[in-house]
Amino acid sequence: GAELHWCYEIQAKVSNYSCLAPDQWQEDCQKGRQSPINIVTAWTEVDKSLGCFSFSGYDAKHKWQVTNNGHTVMVALPNGITISGGGLTAQYRATQLHLHWSKELDRGSEHSLDGERFAMEMHIVHEKVPGTSKNKKDVRDSKDDIAVLAFLVEEGVKNDGFQPLVNVLSQISQPHTEIEMTENMSLWDLLPEEKKLDDYFRYQGSLTTPGCEEKVIWTVFEEHIELEKNQILAFSQRLYYDVQQKVNMTDNVRPVQRRGDRKVSRS
Numbered sequence: 001g002a003e004l005h006w007c008y009e010i011q012a013k014v015s016n017y018s019c020l021a022p023d024q025w026q027e028d029c030q031k032g033r034q035s036p037i038n039i040v041t042a043w044t045e046v047d048k049s050l051g052c053f054s055f056s057g058y059d060a061k062h063k064w065q066v067t068n069n070g071h072t073v074m075v076a077l078p079n080g081i082t083i084s085g086g087g088l089t090a091q092y093r094a095t096q097l098h099l100h101w102s103k104e105l106d107r108g109s110e111h112s113l114d115g116e117r118f119a120m121e122m123h124i125v126h127e128k129v130p131g132t133s134k135n136k137k138d139v140r141d142s143k144d145d146i147a148v149l150a151f152l153v154e155e156g157v158k159n160d161g162f163q164p165l166v167n168v169l170s171q172i173s174q175p176h177t178e179i180e181m182t183e184n185m186s187l188w189d190l191l192p193e194e195k196k197l198d199d200y201f202r203y204q205g206s207l208t209t210p211g212c213e214e215k216v217i218w219t220v221f222e223e224h225i226e227l228e229k230n231q232i233l234a235f236s237q238r239l240y241y242d243v244q245q246k247v248n249m250t251d252n253v254r255p256v257q258r259r260g261d262r263k264v265s266r267s
């Protein structure tokens, strides 16, 4: 339609603002319980009900469909991958994973911890499985229809588990391109080992992309993923926002939003 499409600040700048920068995003994006936020760890409150997660299907090997959707690189996850526990009131089914990053290794994450930002942030998006809620009748459009597991990524040792994904990026450098990986991968290939996932932060927020619906229960794990510098930089170097491949896909990061009166808990 006539209205401008949403984009990140870096895109708005290079395109002379022919797209909507984050401070102009519409729909629910200007409301008061948005994501991401800066997490001030000293203000977080321990919540004993935040137990460990049960991960099911995270070990399943699959040839992933990987897409450059013009905003990020997105992996469509196969059916049958679910989580429960972790203080969640229902079972959630994984639908997709995607990442946010920068070529500057201290401004590629969306959430920050005590003002510190990281090189990347990986989001595994899950949708509530209807009828599995422990609460009374499932209220539709509840504020926790979506559960996102967020992993902060920092520069460190080479991550062999990520390399097959890094290797396919150049095949989807243009937006709206997709490939099926030839190599089988599982979510555990990308994540820290399960026993390191007991410690996390928890708060209520939103999608960090338009329509910014305030229906996400966020989990930000304390254990970080490490990638070697060149693995991190590959995302900015091999992916583009535009078909002409003039604008590298980098800094696809929404600025932090006001926390307001929201509590951030920790397990």
Ligand SMILES: Nc1nc(-c2ccc(Cl)c(S(N)(=O)=O)c2)cs1
Pocket: 069, 071, 072, 098, 123, 125, 146, 148, 206, 207, 208, 209, 216
């Ligand atoms: N087209 C696109 N959709 C997203 C997306 C979709 C659902 C969700 Cl939950 C998120 S996020 N960053 O809040 O995890 C991002 C990115 S780019």
Ligand SMILES: [Zn+2]
Pocket: 098, 099, 100, 123, 208
């Ligand atoms: Zn995201």
